[in-house]
Amino acid sequence: EPEVTQTPSHQVTQMGQEVILRCVPISNHLYFYWYRQILGQKVEFLVSFYNNEISEKSEIFDDQFSVERPDGSNFTLKIRSTKLEDSAMYFCASSESAGQGRGYTFGSGTRLTVV
């Protein structure tokens, strides 16, 4: 079964450093998403991306966040200057069409720890 692949599985970074979280969506999917889950809390929407531009973003997704599809296979989330409160699991997801439930597939996540 096709999977969304995220790397690394765990990243530790110093406060103030830039991090890039990487995702390889399912190959025929056109819509890409990032979510985060702070320990013990809900999975929260960050951003959706379609046709090489952001289609929707949440209030969490401020100027320190950016997303990019640098080539035909990768989808990245960059955090410019990490803060302690950015520590969370970050999930990438992709779907073939917008809001499609069964085909909206999540990766296994990257655990980001900011120290």
Next chain:
Amino acid sequence: GESVGLHLPTLSVQEGDNSIINCAYSNSASDYFIWYKQESGKGPQFIIDIRSNMDKRQGQRVTVLLNKTVKHLSLQIAATQPGDSAVYFCAEIPGTYKYIFGTGTRLKVLA
């Protein structure tokens, strides 16, 4: 490693019993709902979905009930198995792109 959801409400059921997990959603405009299962170290996995024009939908061993009047969803798992142990989230979809997840319930299946 440490798992997410340490402070989640927990439902403990005996193996073979039925489980009922509840969720309240917030947005009256949501017209599509999904239940997800999240095992330790993995991302959310789709279980079953339901549209707002339905009040019940059945899958294999799972049933989702939707009560729009009180904005309530439930997930029923028949004959719960050890492999069902996980955190279960409901998600509401009020628009096109983003999913709004509930807090989650940890299901523990007792042998």
